[in-house]
Amino acid sequence: MDKEPRIILHVDLDSFFASVEERLNPELAGKAVVVCVYSGRTGDSGAVATSNYKARELGIKSGMPISAAKRLGKDKAVFIPTRIGLYGEFSERVMGIMKAYADRFEQVSIDEAYLDVSDRCDGFGEAEGLAGEIKKAILEGEGLTCSVGIGKNKLTAKMASRLRKPDGLTIVPSGDFGKIFHDMPVKKLHGVGDKAVEVFERLGIRTIGQLASFDTNALEEFFGKARGQLLHNRANGMDEEPVEESDRQQISRLATLKENTRDMKAISELLERLAEDVHRKLAGRNLEFRTISIITITPRLETRTKSRTLGQFAADLGTIRKHSIELMQEFLEKNPDEELRRCGVRVSNFPETEVPKEQRTLGGFLGKG
């Protein structure tokens, strides 16, 4: 039996952090803007979070070290630090606008969302009209532009939205996935990063089309069963993932140490702050956790984690603090030669249904069972 055909929109806010900054500061208009995450080690250590299109023309892109970005745009670009709280507020309002246009809605990150509009739209033509309305509402409401992709599944919508940016609107008609993406480099396929590209090169796979017609069994040998199948399906534009809000699975905070160290005093001071932040986020969502982890990043940028699962759920700061310090001490004892560059605290393993406590009692009263 065939699945009902779906109409999925992917909405991607254009160079989101930079756009918010431009929106709030008219002096930035027309300039190259680079929003940076400063790590606080030395003046320019850190990475570029987002650059606007003017800055991208200079070659300044997300993820690039700030020092490299400055080499490219020394006097031409404006470098500003991130204001994450601010972007979160804009994001919440924009998501609220979009949600009203969707039958099913899924926020994927601070600046992206999927909308399933299958029920309210008859065909891609109608969906295109709806997408135009959404773009208009976001622009008039928040002064931000976005790029929208329309397709029969999340994968197609996502890849469609990237085809025209900024302020784009792109439809990939059902059956046209191959036609449009066949000759593109395999790196452009959602879910393919540098490591996968390395493997593909050895297999002689350069384009999405070549991956699409590659032997599935051979792919499974190199990537494992699940991932091999996933990559092959994706190269063929196949994706059945539903649009649905998924509960957050983990909450973490990471930060960079002033210098590489294994001094427990310096480390525990940082852990303390991170534990407080994690606790604040946890309390804000009224969540309990059962697993706590520390994350360490070595000077060579390798990640090590250590975690423990508690006998019962907890939510208090003391528990987070105590276990993160203990885990860190164990890590240092077991790795007497490792220094730390960055470290982090993470809680996970939340209760099955993420329902705020008040609502849980209310639900009990109303007796849905």
Added chain:
DNA sequence: GCGGAGATGGACC
């Protein structure tokens, strides 16, 4: 063999 727990690495924004 199956699960949960713990650890690691890839990918994306």
Added chain:
DNA sequence: CTAACGGGTCCATCTCCGC
């Protein structure tokens, strides 16, 4: 031209262990 280099989340895979 390369490599340098943040913070946050999700996912797959592997190993170990108890049942």
